[in-house]
C-alpha cells in the first residue's frame with residue numbers, strides 16, 4: 001500500500017491507498033475552526049497545528065486501515081504548492097516515516113493530487129479528458145492526455161473561484177471558509193434576483209476579481225434590514241454568476257480541444273449548482289474535493305519515487321516553478 005501525507009494548507013491528512021487505487025483509509029483533520037476567528041488561514045498557526053496533529057492522524061489512518069507500516073511499500077507527500085511552513089511539516093514527517101523502513105518516497109505536486117482524485121476506485125476516469133480544477137488557490141482548465149501529466153489550456157488571471165466564494169461569503173456575513181455555507185444559503189434564494197457580470201477574457205482564461213466588487217456594491221446599497229431579507233437572493237445570484245463563468249469556459253474548452261470527457265476537481269467541485277450544471281461531467285466524489293491525502297497517494301502512482309536515502313535532502317516549494 002501507499003501511505004500519503006498532505007499538509008499544504010489547513011488540513012492535516014493521511015491516507016492508505018492500494019496501488020490499484022482502492023482507498024483503505026482517508027483521515028482529514030481540518031483546522032478550519034482554529035482559523036475562522038481570523039477570517040482566513042494564519043500560516044504560522046497552521047504549521048504549529050500540523051505539528052500537533054500529524055502523528056495522531058498517521059496513527060488513525062493505520063488503525064482505520066487495520067494496517068501497520070509493514071504493509072506500506074511507498075510513502076508519498078505533498079511537496080507544493082502551498083504554505084511553506086505547513087508543507088515542511090508533512091515533508092519532514094514523510095521523510096522520517098520512509099527512512100525508518102528504508103522505503104522510497106514519492107514527492108507529489110498538490111495540483112496533480114487534485115486531478116488524481118479522479119483516478120481512485122470504484123469510479124476511476126481514464127484520460128484523455130478536460131479537467132476543470134476549481135479550488136481555494138487555483139482555477140484552471142487542464143488538458144489531460146495521460147495519467148501523471150497535463151497541459152494548461154486556461155487559468156485565472158487574478159482570484160481563484162474558491163477565493164471568490166470565500167470573499168462573497170464573508171460579505172454576506174457567513175463563516176470561514178464560506179464556500180459550502182454560501183452554497184447552502186443559495187438554495188433558499190432567487191438566482192435571477194441580482195445581476196453580477198463576470199469579466200469575459202479572450203481565450204480560455206478566467207477573471208474573478210471584478211465580480212466580488214459588484215457583490216460588495218450590491219451589499220452596500222441595501223439597508224441593514226433589507227440586506228438580511230435579501231441575503232439568500234444575493235448568495236444565489238452571486239453563485240449563479242460564478243458557476244456560469246466556470247461552465248461556459250469548460251464547454252468552450254471541451255469543444256476547442258475536441259474532448260468528450262470532462263472531470264471536475266478541487267474544493268469548488270463540491271458546489272451543488274456546479275455539479276448540477278455539468279451533468280455530463282465526472283465530478284470527484286464529495287469527500288475527495290477538498291484537500292485530502294487519498295488523492296496524493298493516487299497521484300504518487302504516476303511519480304518516479306526517490307530511493308532511500310536520496311529524499312533526505314528533499315525540499316518543499318510554496319508556488320509552482
Ligand SMILES: Nc1ncnc2c1ncn2[C@@H]1O[C@H](COP(=O)(O)OP(=O)(O)OP(=O)(O)O)[C@@H](O)[C@H]1O
Nearest residue numbers: 135136137138162179180183267268270271290291
Ligand atoms: N460547496 C461548495 N461550494 C463552493 N465552494 C466550496 C464548496 N465547498 C468548498 N468550497 C471551497 O473550496 C475551497 C477549498 O478547496 P481546496 O481544499 O481544494 O483548496 P485549497 O487546497 O485551499 O487550494 P489549492 O488546492 O488551490 O491549493 C474553499 O475556497 C472553499 O470555500
Ligand SMILES: [Mg+2]
Nearest residue numbers: 135136290291
Ligand atoms: Mg487543494
